[in-house]
Amino acid sequence: MLLKYLKQLNAYNEKVINYNYCLNNIYWDMETETAFPPKAVEKTSQVIEFLSKEITNLLVSKDTIEMIDYLTENNKSLTPIQKRQVILLNRAYNRASKIPVDLQTKYEGLKIKAQSVWVEAKEKNDYSLFAPYFKELIFYNKKFIKLLEPKVHPYDILLEQGEFGMTVEKLDKFFDVLKKELIPFAKATIEKLESINTDFLFKSIPLERQKAFSNYLARYIGFDLNKGLIKESEHPFCMGIEPNNVRFTTHYYGNNFISSIYSVLHEAGHGIYEQNQDSELEGTMLQGGASMGVHESQSRTFENLFGRNYYFLKGLYPNLQEIFPEIKEVSVEAFYKGVNKPENSLIRIEADELTYSLHIMLRYEIEKMIFEDKIEVDELPKIWNSKMKEYFGLDVPNDSKGILQDVHWAGGMFGYFPSYSLGNAYANQIIEEMKKEIKLDEFLEKGEFGPINYWLREKIHRKGMLLDPDDLIKSICKEELNPYLYINYLKEKFRKIIEMNTDVSN
């Protein structure tokens, strides 16, 4: 019997993995084919719907339920990898079985419509266009929450999707620390570093040279181009079709060459995670990231903890100057300060390392109010704008640069934003541990990513989805999420930059 069900598990995995391969391939095609035919969208959506339904139907089928039940009852005979698969299958089944297929299908349709309306609303700077869809999206999500688990805090159910084990209780504590510590520190630091010159970052640089540098940079930090590729799209993203087929995009600007450099570092961070899965996980559905937050910790590590590290830049600088002679006269110190200059800004995706999590905090507070029934959709722009004033001292000129700026809510992604801040915090906790074991700054300066990526692979990447995020972080750091390491890192880093900036001014 055991053998029969294990065979069935393999067949189940094969089917779902292959369907997911197709889905990813279709998404990649839609997002990156520069001239995707407009009229092709309809049939493509039908194929996506068909494959998604096939996956759900397979999950909730009698055969699969029998298999899950048997393997759950007899889990003592299973290997750790098999056990973990059964746990995740149970979670997926519980979710899928509680939401009627019709409701889910309607919701998927709503999301597609809402996203196109959001595009229009943002373009026309008209929140009232989007508001009715926003209301309906929230309505559906509240319905799902009730169907799934009416007893816990509704926001916990949203968090569970991307960050299993995360709760409002933990997040409140996390953001309370950020609010208390980060807001005053950021304010003071921004003032002190106002004098940093960044003009040289906006020199005109031909795209061809920028493109050539992307491949070099990705390889430099350990992204394997035999197992992946780099392309262009409006908004950079990373997609791990499977560990040998990991793709990411970047976007080039003629007058902002570091934009693509930091996109490459960020997305390649995601990509290296996806590429370095343990081969023992092949053929299972455990390949991928432990959670959205842990995935983001890896992209943030490469983007900020490595990419905005002084020693990393010092090591890379000769090559950077060779490819970009436009910065030949700029010292590495000036460059380092330039790419680290903090600023109050309206737009999350343009925010710097110091202020980024404050943008997330604002969104978290708003989402919580929504799902605690404490606010109406029509009031949201007012709330948004008042919080922007409070945290950044900025007036929001219009809703396109305010509440309409992100696509997430239009895509039904509620409870997703916190993973960005968790990523920042996890990244710092993890790197503190790494520093105890290897001489990080030395390797970064030498551009030796072998030992760095080996460490990350052993501790995180190769484990795929074997552990829940909490357990993974504890296995590395001996403690759970701890915002203080993140805060202390920022304080220490920017204290040094202030010092550096004062020295030079003298």
Next chain:
Amino acid sequence: MLLKYLKQLNAYNEKVINYNYCLNNIYWDMETETAFPPKAVEKTSQVIEFLSKEITNLLVSKDTIEMIDYLTENNKSLTPIQKRQVILLNRAYNRASKIPVDLQTKYEGLKIKAQSVWVEAKEKNDYSLFAPYFKELIFYNKKFIKLLEPKVHPYDILLEQGEFGMTVEKLDKFFDVLKKELIPFAKATIEKLESINTDFLFKSIPLERQKAFSNYLARYIGFDLNKGLIKESEHPFCMGIEPNNVRFTTHYYGNNFISSIYSVLHEAGHGIYEQNQDSELEGTMLQGGASMGVHESQSRTFENLFGRNYYFLKGLYPNLQEIFPEIKEVSVEAFYKGVNKPENSLIRIEADELTYSLHIMLRYEIEKMIFEDKIEVDELPKIWNSKMKEYFGLDVPNDSKGILQDVHWAGGMFGYFPSYSLGNAYANQIIEEMKKEIKLDEFLEKGEFGPINYWLREKIHRKGMLLDPDDLIKSICKEELNPYLYINYLKEKFRKIIEMNTDVSN
């Protein structure tokens, strides 16, 4: 009962259409992603194999057989579209049920290996590397033929796959005429037109301007970019994922700008066929071409009968000269003669309109000898070279420019080549009919493709796979395949060019 099975037919179609969408998407990705990761090939092949097997398993399943049987017996209650689907399902089932899955799977693996060996053999110019795989490919095909229908001429079974109803008997007659009429005529014509100047065709022209012209040209002849796109690849090809998602590629050369122009005309010809399917065929598996030969007739029509037509070029010429000022001093007459200059050449894909079918004849004769067991694989280069001498008067310098030049045999495509010549012949028969009803040259000169494409859509494109090629050609031309119209067209066209060339020389 009928309703039940018709419902089942719809579900069957939906599944297979969606799987084919995924397969096409994957092929497109592999062929056109310029940096497709080498290590991603393995899993991608597995997904292709998985989907292909799912399609076959569905076709030969008990449920499907029951459905086919019921609908075949009760076909009087069916609409013409439903009837046709049942006929084609029967054909597909007969084929699939006679070849054991294991044998087919091994063969698919062999083809992949053989193609990579062929690449190496061609690069190294070493036929002996490829010969063992060539033998095995032939061995498998002979086995399949015996399993499928041991009673007819073995080559007929090969023809059936791409050109239902075509036989060695018919093809022999066709090529006999070509051999008798075309070889002497081509020889004499090539000599007479040797003086045509083509230097201006090889001027250096920046790729950017060539690329811009592709979109213009495709739209000019009626390819709808809302329902398709154009990209680049090493070897141009066209893929109809569905009528609203038709894609083709071209290849740009800095010193040969008409290469891409004629690729675009050719592939857009395939593409226009795919885009103009009747909406009544939606959701059925009848969307596509009536046969390989009929499909090729459309690409050849746009490439040669339109694209190398004097009036078409005259109409296009002002725009052509504006985008390519490099030919500002070249008269349209000189340009027309240049793109029509015939030559004896070693390579099929570089062959001109006059000599193209002779290259096919040579391959047809060799394929027939193979499947009539009249020749050994090791003797093939010698035979190839002697035929090249006989038909073109050329010495083959090496096998890479001889028997190893085409990928078809390495990909198991035996019996495929004739469709290229059939395409040429069908094209001429069809256009003769069109000329009786519309003033083709006038429309070509004005660049008015509306009436031209309307005629083609009504007579051919919208019918998809509703008719077998023979019946389709008969429905348009009131007769079957007739090589004389093709021969006469070539004689007439090149007689005029000789006249034109003499006038100018005087």
